[in-house]
Amino acid sequence: MNVRNHTISLLVKNKPDVLARISGILSAKGFNIENISANVTMNPDITKITMVAKGDTATIVKIEKEMKKLIDVIDVIRVKEKNAIQREMALVRVKINRKTRDDVTKSLDSLQCRILDESSDRLLLEITGETGEIDQALTSLEALGMEDMSRSGVVVL
Amino acid sequence: MELNGAQILVRTLMEEGVDTIFGYPGGSVLDIYDQLFQSPIRHILARHEQGVTHAADGYARASGKTGVCIVTSGPGATNTITGITTAFMDSIPMVILTGQVPTQFIGTDAFQEADIIGITRPCTKHNFLVRRVDELARTIREAFYIASSGRPGPVLVDLPKDVMQARMEYQDVPAKRQARKEPVFLPDTADLEQTVAMLKEAKNPVILVGGGVLRGRASAELREFVRKVKMPVASTLMGLGSFPADDPLWLGMVGMHGMYYANMAVSNCDLLVTLGVRFSDRVTGKLSTFAPRAKIIQVDVDATSINKNVLVHLPIVSDCKSALVQLNTMLGNNGLEDLRESRKQWLDQIETWRVEGALTYTRGELIKPQMVIETLNRLTRGDAIIATEVGQNQMWTAQFYRFNEPNTFLTSGGLGTMGYGFPAAIGAQVAFPDRLVVDIAGDGSIQMNIQELATAVKHNLPVKIVILNNGYLGMVRQWQELFYEKRYSHTNISGQVPDFVKLAEAYGALGLRTADPDEVESVLKKGIEASGPVIMDFLVEPEEKVYPMVNPGAALTEMQLGRETGL
Numbered sequence: 001m002n003v004r005n006h007t008i009s010l011l012v013k014n015k016p017d018v019l020a021r022i023s024g025i026l027s028a029k030g031f032n033i034e035n036i037s038a039n040v041t042m043n044p045d046i047t048k049i050t051m052v053a054k055g056d057t058a059t060i061v062k063i064e065k066e067m068k069k070l071i072d073v074i075d076v077i078r079v080k081e082k083n084a085i086q087r088e089m090a091l092v093r094v095k096i097n098r099k100t101r102d103d104v105t106k107s108l109d110s111l112q113c114r115i116l117d118e119s120s121d122r123l124l125l126e127i128t129g130e131t132g133e134i135d136q137a138l139t140s141l142e143a144l145g146m147e148d149m150s151r152s153g154v155v156v157l
Numbered sequence: 158m159e160l161n162g163a164q165i166l167v168r169t170l171m172e173e174g175v176d177t178i179f180g181y182p183g184g185s186v187l188d189i190y191d192q193l194f195q196s197p198i199r200h201i202l203a204r205h206e207q208g209v210t211h212a213a214d215g216y217a218r219a220s221g222k223t224g225v226c227i228v229t230s231g232p233g234a235t236n237t238i239t240g241i242t243t244a245f246m247d248s249i250p251m252v253i254l255t256g257q258v259p260t261q262f263i264g265t266d267a268f269q270e271a272d273i274i275g276i277t278r279p280c281t282k283h284n285f286l287v288r289r290v291d292e293l294a295r296t297i298r299e300a301f302y303i304a305s306s307g308r309p310g311p312v313l314v315d316l317p318k319d320v321m322q323a324r325m326e327y328q329d330v331p332a333k334r335q336a337r338k339e340p341v342f343l344p345d346t347a348d349l350e351q352t353v354a355m356l357k358e359a360k361n362p363v364i365l366v367g368g369g370v371l372r373g374r375a376s377a378e379l380r381e382f383v384r385k386v387k388m389p390v391a392s393t394l395m396g397l398g399s400f401p402a403d404d405p406l407w408l409g410m411v412g413m414h415g416m417y418y419a420n421m422a423v424s425n426c427d428l429l430v431t432l433g434v435r436f437s438d439r440v441t442g443k444l445s446t447f448a449p450r451a452k453i454i455q456v457d458v459d460a461t462s463i464n465k466n467v468l469v470h471l472p473i474v475s476d477c478k479s480a481l482v483q484l485n486t487m488l489g490n491n492g493l494e495d496l497r498e499s500r501k502q503w504l505d506q507i508e509t510w511r512v513e514g515a516l517t518y519t520r521g522e523l524i525k526p527q528m529v530i531e532t533l534n535r536l537t538r539g540d541a542i543i544a545t546e547v548g549q550n551q552m553w554t555a556q557f558y559r560f561n562e563p564n565t566f567l568t569s570g571g572l573g574t575m576g577y578g579f580p581a582a583i584g585a586q587v588a589f590p591d592r593l594v595v596d597i598a599g600d601g602s603i604q605m606n607i608q609e610l611a612t613a614v615k616h617n618l619p620v621k622i623v624i625l626n627n628g629y630l631g632m633v634r635q636w637q638e639l640f641y642e643k644r645y646s647h648t649n650i651s652g653q654v655p656d657f658v659k660l661a662e663a664y665g666a667l668g669l670r671t672a673d674p675d676e677v678e679s680v681l682k683k684g685i686e687a688s689g690p691v692i693m694d695f696l697v698e699p700e701e702k703v704y705p706m707v708n709p710g711a712a713l714t715e716m717q718l719g720r721e722t723g724l
């Protein structure tokens with residue numbers, strides 16, 4: 001059994017209870033979702049939901065079938081890493097002092113990162129990247145004095 | 158022309174071909190009831206909303222049409238849950254219309270408000286809240302389409318009172334339907350060709366049929382298929398009736414209380430062709446030992462049923478009818494006639510099992526419940542619509558009544574709902590006023606919806622109730638006897654409470670009773686011949702058990718036969 005993360009993208013009708021239907025089925029059938037994000041597409045009647053599920057291929061196929069069965073789900077797409085851009089975002093507050101500030105910014109050098117706010121003892125950062133990059137950034141920031149963070153689900157195109 | 162929501166609703170129902178509705182009124186549906194009062198639609202007033210839903214379900218199972226119910230908001234709606242879930246588990250097409258508080262009160266805990274959309278999301282195929290009158294007609298049409306297409310199921314439409322009262326300029330829409338979701342699954346030709354090849358190769362093949370054959374109206378095609386391939390046919394509880402029990406190739410029910418020879422055949426076959434079967438745990442027994450030698454071909458309209466419990470070799474996502482029609486064409490007129498000789502050994506083996514493990518019971522001083530069903534089968538020549546409750550009564554019916562025609566056996570298979578049978582029988586009688594409709598009941602189950610006796614009497618629905626009165630919640634008692642050292646914790650309900658004969662009379666029905674095996678036939682005859690609803694109370698052997706039995710978690714071959722045959 002090869003258990004790993006899979007990204008599934010759903011196009012659904014933009015209706016109030018679609019998310020409830022999806023999460024209801026996922027919990028009723030005992031599937032585990034790592035993260036989820038949703039927003040309207042260019043067509044305001046259609047919402048795109050992207051979720052990352054952990055499991056072997058058989059489990060992921062079951063999730064896809066259950067999703068396809070929902071009346072309000074228009075399409076289900078398994079995202080192949082090679083052919084799609086996947087991004088996550090994290091907002092991070094880090095405690096700094098004069099000595100550590102540069103260590104923090106340096107550790108993020110190779111990433112898409114913006115400083116949203118800065119004071120003498122705090123940095124507020126916005127980091128975007130692939131899931132693995134965010135994981136890495138958060139690990140190093142934790143060692144450097146991360147106070148709090150908030151992380152989005154994955155979006156894909 | 159200007160119409161209000163209730164008028165549009167009733168019009169749309171009639172356009173959908175609805176001529177019968179089961180229901181129970183209340184404050185939120187007053188406007189709809191006011192329109193029903195003036196419409197040609199027949200309304201059957203039950204005595205409890207659970208009865209409403211089971212009756213609509215029985216109507217749907219017997220007639221093949223979509224069952225329609227209407228109930229009020231709050232408690233009316235919540236009382237439908239067991240009926241909806243029963244239909245959901247067995248894939249029965251139903252449309253449930255629930256009243257709802259006016260839209261501006263939704264979410265305020267208003268009087269008789271219940272979040273029925275939230276409550277029924279997991280037990281409906283789909284549900285809708287109609288927020289505006291201009292969405293009403295389209296939503297109703299969609300509900301009927303969803304309920305009956307693909308794998309059928311119950312669809313609930315929640316109707317706020319203000320939407321029923323709102324007026325709008327209404328134009329009849331053209332009958333032509335818009336294209337909708339629910340793609341039709343047609344079988345892949347290559348898969349069917351492979352199926353034929355596998356059929357030819359197999360030495361010991363078995364067909365296993367399930368509810369999907371009945372829901373997919375594929376009974377005639379199944380008969381033709383079996384005529385061509387000459388393979389023995391076993392069935393799940395839900396598939397009974399899809400193939401004639403009188404046919405020599407019929408093996409009967411498989412599973413926990415299945416026939417010895419059916420379970421042996423499935424466990425020893427080298428090819429298992431399943432049609433509309435979802436491999437419930439009651440069917441498979443211990444999964445790792447299910448059909449261990451077989452290649453499995455699974456035909457099912459619901460992709461989520463495929464490879465769910467049992468991994469199959471050749472999955473075919475298709476309704477049973479489409480697949481069988483094409484297979485029948487591919488097999489040509491002669492079918493597998495050439496293989497007749499090479500299959501003989503297998504069929505002989507099955508005949509040996511059939512003799513070894515024949516269904517029997519011993520006779521005694523007291524009435525044996527199996528004998529009541531055998532006698533009923535003989536008197537009706539298998540030509541009746543039979544509903545059951547749940548428990549031993551249900552299993553004995555599945556074993557001893559010989560169903561030859563589709564949609565003549567109404568039973569709650571997936572949910573196992575006590576109290577299902579009687580209202581379901583009422584629904585079937587509404588669909589077929591001139592046919593004999595019998596509910597085979599237990600003394601426990603019948604009390605769960607006994608109030609519907611009023612419905613049967615008031616609507617002149619001559620349903621016959623046969624109570625196999627063992628004084629116990631018998632199936633639970635059987636498990637207590639076998640697995641809990643006869644500690645009969647709260648399963649003894651004996652003592653003639655209630656007196657079913659007097660109870661029948663109190664409702665204006667006929668009540669009959671016997672404890673004498675010699676009177677079984679005459680009581681059944683009298684009950685069947687009576688013009689109205691009847692309760693026949695048969696006082697049967699209290700501790701009779703249902704056999705064969707595969708203990709939970711055991712392999713299908715590990716059957717207890719309950720007799721000293723050395724098997």
Ligand SMILES: Cc1ncc(C[n+]2csc(CCOP(=O)(O)OP(=O)(O)O)c2C)c(N)n1
Nearest residue numbers: 548549550573575599600601602630631632
């Ligand atoms: C609504 C409901 N409650 C409880 C059960 C559990 N149950 C299954 S069989 C059974 C006993 C049924 O007794 P009875 O109707 O007398 O039938 P018998 O088994 O004696 O034929 C019970 C309580 C059930 N299936 N349905």
Ligand SMILES: [Mg+2]
Nearest residue numbers: 599600629631
């Ligand atoms: Mg009983």
